[in-house]
Amino acid sequence: MSDEEKREGWAFIAASLLGWWSLGFVARWFVKPPKGISAPSGSAGSSPRHLRSQPDRDADAGSEIADHSDGRRYDANTGAHFPKHPQWGTVLVGLSLAVAFAGGIGFLVAYWTGRNNMQLGGTLALFFGGFGFALVVWAHSLSTNIEETEPREPLAAPTPDLGPAIDDFRRGERDIQRRGLLKWSAAAGISVFAAMCVSTLRSFSLSPDSTLYSTIWKRGQRLVTGDGKPVSVDALQPGSTTIVFPEGSIGAERAQTVLIRVRQDLLRLPQKREGWAPMGNLAYSRVCTHAGCTVGMYEATTHLLMCPCHQSTFNVLDGCEPTGGPAARPLPQLPLYVDGQGFLRAAGGFTEPPGPGFWGMP
Amino acid sequence: MIEFIARAIDSRLHIAKFVREALNHIFPDHWSFMLGEIALYSFVILVATGAFLALFYNGSSAQIIYHGSYHPLDGVKMSAAYRSILHISFDVPAGLLMRQMHHWAADIFIAAIVAHQARIFFTAAYRRPREINWTVGMTLLVLALVNGFFGYSMCDDLLSNAGLRIGYAIALSIPIIGPWLSFIVMGGTVPASATVPRFYALHIFVIPALISVFIAVHLTIVWRQYHTNYPGPGRTNTSIVGSRLWPVYTLKSLGLFMLLLSLIAALGGYVQIDPVWIYGPANPTAILPGAQPDWYLGWIEGAMRLFPGVNLHFGRYLVPEVFFPAVLFPGLLFIALYAYPFMEEAFSREVRAHNVLRLPSEHPFNTALGCSIFAGLVVLQFAGSDDVISVVSDKSVVALRTLLRVLFFVVPMVVGAVAYMLCRAVASRRFASHTLQIPQASGTESAAPQPQ
Numbered sequence: 001m002s003d004e005e006k007r008e009g010w011a012f013i014a015a016s017l018l019g020w021w022s023l024g025f026v027a028r029w030f031v032k033p034p035k036g037i038s039a040p041s042g043s044a045g046s047s048p049r050h051l052r053s054q055p056d057r058d059a060d061a062g063s064e065i066a067d068h069s070d071g072r073r074y075d076a077n078t079g080a081h082f083p084k085h086p087q088w089g090t091v092l093v094g095l096s097l098a099v100a101f102a103g104g105i106g107f108l109v110a111y112w113t114g115r116n117n118m119q120l121g122g123t124l125a126l127f128f129g130g131f132g133f134a135l136v137v138w139a140h141s142l143s144t145n146i147e148e149t150e151p152r153e154p155l156a157a158p159t160p161d162l163g164p165a166i167d168d169f170r171r172g173e174r175d176i177q178r179r180g181l182l183k184w185s186a187a188a189g190i191s192v193f194a195a196m197c198v199s200t201l202r203s204f205s206l207s208p209d210s211t212l213y214s215t216i217w218k219r220g221q222r223l224v225t226g227d228g229k230p231v232s233v234d235a236l237q238p239g240s241t242t243i244v245f246p247e248g249s250i251g252a253e254r255a256q257t258v259l260i261r262v263r264q265d266l267l268r269l270p271q272k273r274e275g276w277a278p279m280g281n282l283a284y285s286r287v288c289t290h291a292g293c294t295v296g297m298y299e300a301t302t303h304l305l306m307c308p309c310h311q312s313t314f315n316v317l318d319g320c321e322p323t324g325g326p327a328a329r330p331l332p333q334l335p336l337y338v339d340g341q342g343f344l345r346a347a348g349g350f351t352e353p354p355g356p357g358f359w360g361m362p
Numbered sequence: 363m364i365e366f367i368a369r370a371i372d373s374r375l376h377i378a379k380f381v382r383e384a385l386n387h388i389f390p391d392h393w394s395f396m397l398g399e400i401a402l403y404s405f406v407i408l409v410a411t412g413a414f415l416a417l418f419y420n421g422s423s424a425q426i427i428y429h430g431s432y433h434p435l436d437g438v439k440m441s442a443a444y445r446s447i448l449h450i451s452f453d454v455p456a457g458l459l460m461r462q463m464h465h466w467a468a469d470i471f472i473a474a475i476v477a478h479q480a481r482i483f484f485t486a487a488y489r490r491p492r493e494i495n496w497t498v499g500m501t502l503l504v505l506a507l508v509n510g511f512f513g514y515s516m517c518d519d520l521l522s523n524a525g526l527r528i529g530y531a532i533a534l535s536i537p538i539i540g541p542w543l544s545f546i547v548m549g550g551t552v553p554a555s556a557t558v559p560r561f562y563a564l565h566i567f568v569i570p571a572l573i574s575v576f577i578a579v580h581l582t583i584v585w586r587q588y589h590t591n592y593p594g595p596g597r598t599n600t601s602i603v604g605s606r607l608w609p610v611y612t613l614k615s616l617g618l619f620m621l622l623l624s625l626i627a628a629l630g631g632y633v634q635i636d637p638v639w640i641y642g643p644a645n646p647t648a649i650l651p652g653a654q655p656d657w658y659l660g661w662i663e664g665a666m667r668l669f670p671g672v673n674l675h676f677g678r679y680l681v682p683e684v685f686f687p688a689v690l691f692p693g694l695l696f697i698a699l700y701a702y703p704f705m706e707e708a709f710s711r712e713v714r715a716h717n718v719l720r721l722p723s724e725h726p727f728n729t730a731l732g733c734s735i736f737a738g739l740v741v742l743q744f745a746g747s748d749d750v751i752s753v754v755s756d757k758s759v760v761a762l763r764t765l766l767r768v769l770f771f772v773v774p775m776v777v778g779a780v781a782y783m784l785c786r787a788v789a790s791r792r793f794a795s796h797t798l799q800i801p802q803a804s805g806t807e808s809a810a811p812q813p814q
Contacts, residue, residue, distance in 0.1 A: 010632070010633075111455065111456065115455050115456065117458045117459055117462075117631055118631050118632055119631075120456055120459045120631055121459050121462075121463075121627050121628055121629075121630045121631010121632055122627075122628065122631050122632065124459070124623075124624075124627035124630075124631065125624045125625070125627040125628035125631065126624075127624075127627075128620045128621070128623035128624035128627060129620070129621060129624035129628075131617075131620045132616075132617045132618070132619070132620025132621035132622075132623070132624055133617070133620075133621065134617075135613050135614070135616050135617030135620060136613070136614060136617035136618070136621070138613050138617075139609075139610050139611075139613035139614040139617060140614075143609055143610045143613060144610075147391070147603060147604065147605060148388060148603070148604065148605070148606070149596050149601050149602070149603045150388055150601060150602050150603075151600055151601055151602075152588050152600060152601060152602045152717065153600075154491075154599045154600050154715040154717060155491040155587055155715050155717075156490070156491070156599075156714060156715035201546050204545075204546040204547075204549065204556075204560075205542070205545035205546045205549060205550065206545070206550070207545075208541035208542060208544075208545040209541075211545075211550060211551055212541055212551070226647075243647060251646065251647065252646075253551070253552075253553060253646035253647070254551060256646070256647045286647070290531070290666075290671070290683065290684065291527065291528040291531040291532070291666065291684055292527040292528065292530060292531040292552070293524055293527055293528065293649055294646075294647060294648060294649040296648070296649040296651075297651075307649075308649050308650075308651040308652070308653070308749075309524055309528065309649065309653060310666055310667050311667070311748075311749060311759050312671070322671055324760060325667075325671065326666060326667060326668075326669055326670065326671050326683060326684075326687075327671050327683070328671035328672055328673040328682070328683040329673065329682075355531075355551065356530075356531035356534055356535065356682060356684060357534075357535060357673065357680050357682025357683070357684070358534045358535065358540055358541050358680065358682065359536075359537045359538055359540050359541065359679055359680060359681070360541070360678070360679055360680070361680045361682075362678070
């Protein structure tokens, strides 16, 4: 979607909202809602709601239609307020329904011709907007608007039925308890059923252990790039990186490894990782130890790997210890050696299982 | 005609009494009572557009090579699910409109629930006898959040793929049950081939069914207890003031539904949302920089970014850093919100039933607490986009994060204090002017004093 189209879209929405709002403003001017006046509760609240009929502005018998000082008509007995200018309401409702009708026709035309998404959405909006506006105006200006007061239960205390209900339950309960064996066997059945349900969850997954604890790489596996080519020890210039996989598992999420070459004199790897980076070739898991995103960025000047999801940074020179951001654990390192043909191979698995942390992670 | 049908039905079911009661059921009128209706109608729109989409969506992670009408992705490897989203967006007549309306309706659905719950909180509508419905509402919020996440993850694009991996890491981080839980839900380490089909079933069947049941319970309770009333003349604990369901309330409510549909249709037509073809298909070895979740998960994302990298080790067991901001913090917040009505009742020893709302200024502590929580969540929301803010403002992410960590503690305190003082000021002013309003309260509006 181009910028111009976006601007057009927002302008349309702003114009529609403004249109609806101003129409509503006009409607409210003609039809004031009955605020702050409620029906005399004495007459209205005495009989149950479902036994009373609604006030009818056409039926004069028994009702006293009077005028407020502001010109609104109301029924003194029921508090019903009749619209002030029903004729204007009729005009507005008619116009809105006409807009809805035009919108509907527009939608049909748009649908059967070009199916432009904006035309479809715009005409649909006109259709429903016209209809909705008509209904709201109808409610406010053409219906008898009554604000009524009725009694209700406060729902504060239990009802008198509660005692007998509990008694009935207890009677049944005693009946069950008398048959102790039956009760216990039912309880046993329910427990077994619960165990059955929980066990069935096992269908949804193998044990996580074999996957989560795996350090993926095996000693001797060649490092290959995304297109399957093995990587020689001097393939990378110092400061550059590439993505590698174990030969035969190209594209595997947990196996993805970033190969970085740095100047050998800069390395500060721990003692026991001596020799893991032949000619400055370092290999680390690309799965962030924080939340599992792909650690996709490398800044050669600071020697930092960064995860774009939560901006954790890892220093590749000292074994990818986290140097900033929310990650707490280093990226697992892959020990490397050079084979007879000069290609890089794994000297073992990752130092830890790759990926985000879990209970029982070594 | 109506009479004939009514006679036919009533002679078989004897429901005329109930129907008459229903037609005359009283609903109070206030703009803030529309928030729940907006949520309800958004759900209706979600079901309708969702049914349309489900008939075209293919919930399969089988990998295929794309040769469709969207040429920029020609020859690209992707899942069948992602291809079906492209198909809906580019080939199915009105498919893009339905998809965008569905996504917009989901965002509005959750926004309306949050606003509705906030209204309930600030006017203390959760008090006895409505504590049960508050917990039902909280449950609906949780279900909506979860289903939103499932929904956009089903597109299987590069952006939602990052969210999916983060969601997996969050589930995995839970002590003891985490590994089994995440494997049972997602079918293995993401991206597992089972994830998309499972999310499909959960998103279109399991969670919507639960939401429908809870909505039914929610509405039944509202029907039984009646709505609350804002304080005013004639509004007491033993009365309900409002207009009848038929015809005024029905017309207004249906009108609101139509206007909401209109808004969502306009958004779906004109405002692009989740353009997955720009992000590209999910790829386990790629990542989209500047990724943000949908708005309703931004606060959890923000908490994950602000929380420092701290692990807990218990012997040979590990509680990973993700657990604290993404499981413990939201969990405690939601437990506190669930329990709030019961805690307030216990602390205030207030056991009366309340059918008239409490204005926010009448209970400064409650209002200040609510404002504080909101302010904290807003700070976290910003923290969830701190990389984008960093690019726009040209400040380093590290500096921004330090600032946001401070703000997370300072802003809620300041906002809470200001809210508290404002409430006190409003309450004392109302108390001062209360004597002047007594004539109005008696219902004779002409007796109100006229300024000379």
